[in-house]
Amino acid sequence: MEDNADLRFERGDQTPERFKRQFSRLVGMTAAQARKVAGDALDGVGARRYHYMVLASLAEFGPASQAALADRSGVFRSDLVAVLNELVADGYIQRGPDPADKRRNVITMTEAGERRVIELDRILDGVNEKVLAPLTKAERGELFSLLGRVNAHLAREDFAR
Amino acid sequence: MEDNADLRFERGDQTPERFKRQFSRLVGMTAAQARKVAGDALDGVGARRYHYMVLASLAEFGPASQAALADRSGVFRSDLVAVLNELVADGYIQRGPDPADKRRNVITMTEAGERRVIELDRILDGVNEKVLAPLTKAERGELFSLLGRVNAHLAREDFAR
DNA sequence: CGAATGTCAGCACTACTGAAATCG
DNA sequence: CCGATTTCAGTATTGCTGACATTC
DSSP states (O other), X not given: OOOOSOOOOSXXXXXXXXXXXXXXXXXXXXXXXXXXXXXHHHHTTTOOHHHHHHHHHHHHHOSBOHHHHHHHHOOOHHHHHHHHHHHHHTTSEEEEEOTTOTTOEEEEEOHHHHHHHHHHHHHHHHHHHXXXXXXXXXXXXXXXHHHHHHHHHHHHTTOOO | OOOOOOOOOTTOXXXXXXXXXXXXXXXXXHHHHHHHHHHHHXXXXXXXXXXXXXXXXXHHXXXXXXXXXXXXXXXXXXXXXXXXXXXXXXXXXXXXXXXXXXXXXXXXXXXXXXXXXXXXXXXXXXXHHHHTTTSOHHHHHHHHHHHHHHHHHHHHTTOOO
16 A cells, blocks of 8 residues: 555554554544534434434435335334334424325425425535545545445445345 | 335535535445444454454553553443453453552453454455455555545544544 | 542444234 | 235444442
């Protein structure tokens, strides 16, 4: 690997050298920190990542059954139940039976839900801006491209899930 | 499962907002997948990330008290206790009282622990290779550099905690 | 005394498994 | 009967908080 950068992956300066060579560790650490920043930001408005994933999926793809929503959002069907309960209680979504298939529920966003998604989007955009601050626009594009290829590779192969 | 998803783009036009949103999801997904591959690989030999973090820290910096080891490895002191119990039971480390300070324990690696670290290093190197397969050597260097800068940025600032 | 240390109990979030009940 | 869907119960890992007794 080209050693053109003096990498520091953890706070402090006592990081084992071996960590620097492991991609999974690096992405993991970066993501963990970014995730925490995002999590704290969401927590500030009483939301969790699961809430955002579900609301974002609904905003992007429209109403869906819970099974379809689970597939789209990446939240497990079993976990989705509780998340939807909370979102219903907060008035962000509605859950009603599907007249075409009585096994299913149809999940739809409310007006408040639409506003909530926009609010959470703004918050996460701010987090992204903060996290990516040291990179230029071109570098962000480059990072996006590289990560995209790795991600597509991981999704294509049967590595996980 | 029918995936007759009609796409709706509420906030209509393709703004930088959307790009940023996709970016955050991309980083998150890539990290989650990479983490899972690594986790599964470690699980295959009966290890967890916590075990590796602790053993790697010990290998790199030598014997330490639990408080120091917690700071170095990133594992919380309260969680470290159980991790060390397991590593002791597996014969990878030894835990003894510090004669110089009776509050402290001194954690040292055994011969088996040294071998274990090498084993886990090899496994994670394999994961690294597998995950980064689609990228050239130069691209990996670029990716490491970019992620490293973001990570250093996050560590330097006091975003999280 | 105040501070550090190891330990324990417990919580929250994410991720995942298994099974029951209902319906197609 | 087989399969899909929703739901509940439970588990594991990681991350983190609070408390306690012991020792410095």
